[in-house]
Amino acid sequence: MRKRILLSTIFLLLIGLTFVMSQSISPSGGGPICRFCVPSGWTIEKYSPDISNNIYWGEQSDDYKWHLIVPPTPSGNGTFLTLVVHNNVVLNEEASTIITGLVPGNGYTLKYRVIAPRFKNQPDVWKYARNAILRLTNNGVNTLHTTNFTEGINTNQWISRSLTFIAAATTAKVTFMGDADEMGIIGLDIGGVDALKQCNAGVDQVSLSTHNASTVCPSNKYNLNNALVGQIPPDIQVLWFTNPNHTGFKYLSPQAAAPGTYYAFFYDTVNNCYNTDNSTAVVTVTAMLCPPCNAGTEQATLSTNKIKNICPASLVDLKPLVTNVAPPGSAIVFYSTPNHAPGTMIPEVQMTGKIYVFASGTYYAFFYDQINECFNTNNSTAAVTVTITPCPAPCNAGTEQVSLNAALENNICPSNKVDITKAIAGVPPQGTSIVWFTNPNHTGLPYPNPTFAEAGIYYAFFYDEVNDCYNTDNSSAKVTAVVNPCPTPCNAGTKQVVLFSDKASTKCPTNKLNLNTLLTGVIPDGLSVVWFTNPNHTGSPYPTPLSAGAGTYYAFLYDAVNNCYNTSNSSAKVVLTNVICPPCNATTDQVVLSAKTIKNICPSKVVNLKPLYENAVPNGATLVFYTTQDHQPGTMVPEVVINGQGKINVSVSGTYYAFFFDQINSCFNTDYSTGQVTVTIDDCLPVCNAGTEQVGLISITTLTNSCPATTAALGTTLTGVNYPPLAQVVWFDNPNHSGNPYPTPQTAGPGDYYAFFYDMPNDCWNTDNSTAKITVVINPCADKVQLSVKVNLQGAMHANLPQMRNDLQTYFGNNQGLIPETDPYGSGLFVPNINNIAISAEVVDWIRVEVRSAANPTAILESQSLFLRPNGLITNADNTTPKFTPQAEPVRIVLKHRNHVAIMSNSIATFGVGPVSYDFTTALAQAYNDGSASDQMKLVNGVWCMINGDPNQNLAVENQDINQTRNSFNQGILDVYSSRDLNMNGVLENLDMNIQRNRFNGNCFSILINY
DSSP states (O other): OHHHHHHHHHHHHHHHHHHHHSOBOOOSOOSOOBSSOOOTTEEEEESOOEEEOSSBSSSSSGGGBBSSOOOOOTTSOSOEEEEEEESSGGGOOEEEEEEBSOOTTOEEEEEEEEEOOOBSSOTTTBOOEEEEEEEEEETTEEEEEEEEOOTTTTTTSOEEEEEEEEOSSSOEEEEEEEEESSEEEEEEEOOSTTSEEEOTTOSSOOOBSOSEEEOBTTTTBBOGGGGBOSOOOTTEEEEEESSTTOOSOOOSOGGGBOSEEEEEEEEETTTTEESOSSOOOEEEEEOOOOOOOTTOSOOOOBSOSEEEOOTTOOOEEOGGGBOSOOOTTOEEEEESSTTOOTTOBOOOBTTTTBOEEOSOEEEEEEEEETTTTEESOSSOOOEEEEEOOOOOOOOTTOSOOOOBSOSEEEOOTTOOSBOGGGGBOSOOOTTOEEEEESSTTOOSOOOSOGGGBOSEEEEEEEEETTTTEESOSSOOOEEEEEOOOOOOOOTTOSOOOOBSOSEEEOBTTTTBBOGGGGBOSOOOTTEEEEEESSTTOOSSOOSOGGGBOSEEEEEEEEETTTTEESOSSOOOEEEEEOOOOOOOTTOSOOOOBSOSEEEOOTTOOOEEOGGGBOSOOOTTOEEEEESSTTOOTTOEEOOEEETTEEEOEEOSOEEEEEEEEETTTTEESOSSOOOEEEEEOOOOOOOOTTOSSOOOBOSOSEEEOOTTOOSBOGGGGBOOTTOOTTOEEEEESSTTOOSSOOSOGGGBOSEEEEEEEEETTTTEESOSSOOOEEEEEOOOOOOOEEEEEEOEEGGGBOSSSSSBOOTTTTTTBTTBOSSOSBOTTSSOOBOTTTTOHHHHOOOOEEEEEEEEESSOTTOEEEEEEEEEOTTSBEEOTTSOOOEEOOBSSOEEEEEEETTEEEEEBOOBSOBSSSOEEEEGGGOGGGBOOOSSSSOSEEEETTEEEEOBOOTTOSSBOOHHHHHHHHHHHHTTOBSOOOTTOTTOSSBOOHHHHHHHHHHHHTTOBOGGGGO
């Protein structure tokens, strides 16, 4: 008893010692919110950090609420460390903590989350932070981990990061800091069981032998692992992703990668961590043009990967192991090497079509196209390990000669062949068959058709196929076949083939037709219909009658036994013409799937089919799945969109078929899909991290917009209190989450909205009937502001007139010009007939108009691509005055042109009602300048103009502009719409070079360079 107590005590001490010595880091939250404080285990490095929660910044007061409610901390701490950061590094707050229990030389991964929330009060002072920085000091060496924030893109949301490092000492210091353009706040969330753990993936990038590779014919795939260099340590994998940050799913088929760009990572399978968050180990795979190959690109599939001989047989037939059918025009072959090295093929026995192996080893299956001399793959994964065990050597064929009842056999008319098997007397021994050779010692191959033998001498043997042995090596069982002349019969008859029609059209989208669909009646047994491209069956039959292109075809009945046709001149003729198919962006390629079978992974009871496709979805098409192989109506599997992610989930076992579908032209890539996957749905124990509680909302039932916004943000109604950490909030316009979630909850229109907790991994909800309801009411805002702006471009000015030329619009005459119909500033606006003066009136060029905040000119409130008229007015395409959204604050107007220096107006105090007018042409002072920039405009013919000479649009005329204009001029280009054409006449000439040089010497730059 005393010994047992002693052992228990030692065991507990060891557990405690292990706990004490394991690495640890203090959580960055968990305690109550407070101002000018840090979490337990943390140290204030500079000024006064705070502890906050998702509603309040450091103090539970209405004066210290966030501008938007912050999402709950992913760690479950509830509170988190916050710092105030400025555009002055000296004033930025900092806090630090110490990682303890590290083992020098071991790798570790620190997982953390950062956020950039915004303080509600003083919006003119408080903005979003520019970045958050985690500095790891490890034995005096600093590693900086920076997360950049962009307003509206990744602000007010937790961003997960992981920092991998190799310990150089038993402790390391972690410092949290950051900065901002003006004044902002950053938050840090560290906590949970996986915050800090050992990571053996290291910090080195994966070593590669190349960064550029080509696909390998015939598969048009590339094995990414061929680019790896060096040994992979135990418990470490190399995973490939299509992005440099290992976000989303790993690439599922690295050994057969399609053209694209791939990034390699070391992954610690035990500790679930990577060597880096930003891989530079990149391989770009380009497509190699392959000759046609009937062997296809799919691997052969085997029914087993291990097999033994069954005595008394001392061999194994490999051929029946292949379960999928060889593609038409190819055959199954086996090699003893995985790359079909020359001289390693296993020969096929021509008499039986069997592929025997007599030696133990591993054998690899391929499909082989003998005509084009190509394989389905250069590296077969269809491998079987054969074990040959020695067997006694019996031979069921015995030693007796084959008994004959005749030494001479004749043909029986109308056949001109001889059935030599009629000479056999008795039956062969059990387990044997009778084979015939044209020599007495069974050398070479057996005679293939003894019932249809040619004239000659034949020798009979008993053959034991299992033991591959004969009754004798010298047969005296000899038969002479004598062929007497006969009239030539033909079972094909003399009647013409009957067709439905002598005219037909190809089918869309393939522009092919199955010629056999034109046949009528029943084809007699022993005959077939063959097609020729001539009426007298000369040459070879048409090889692909099941998918014939446009042309003229003739049908014949063919008797293969007697090698004869029904007629020497066929009148069964069809003229096949091409039908004009509507454009179909789905193309005609089959969908290639990464798996033939798939199961659900519990606790999820669904399988998402969408990630299975491997070849790229054609532009203008989408990936769809059906439960029928020919996409029958009503059998499509619907796609759902949750938080912007499309899923094709199936919850029922069965086979599903993939298609590309062009919704605009309502067409598929094929009428018969070979891209199929068999889904097995196993029962799982019910698990759902969404809980069963209703979503907690603040105590309002109606949410209204704040003008000038014409929408409302549903997220402002969330409390964030006690939300499940592994679920997210989604919104529906109905109380039972039917259909798709509401796609834009932060810009919701009028109506009723219901909140749900959603567990994405398990695809489940907190409830099927939400009472967390918000009604959005949109109050009307003032009408848009009609903005009339006038400006002139120096490059387009007439020689002696105070107005601009429209040379680009009239360049070719006859309403044919150079101005592009699509917006060159990237908005996607398309204006047909822009060069037709009768339709679009006179246009100088496209121009970009921006409405910016007067207090903070870096903030672009709205922008539009518009048209500049010769009189300086900026209008819509239909020559009307443009309208902009009302603003509750003073604004400035910024004008940008593709090769002129951008200008900005003075402050416009009221932009809430219209019309508003602003004329840049009347005075130099109309273009804002605080004195820090050169003159913003140039006086030409009595009007002030934007200055030309900034073709790269970086707000300054510099040496780079001269180099680019010179390069374009040296090419001697005419008839172009180019930013280097500074006088806007459609020609790159010496005058453009002179203008560029003069502007450079004048030191021209935009005041916007300060913002």
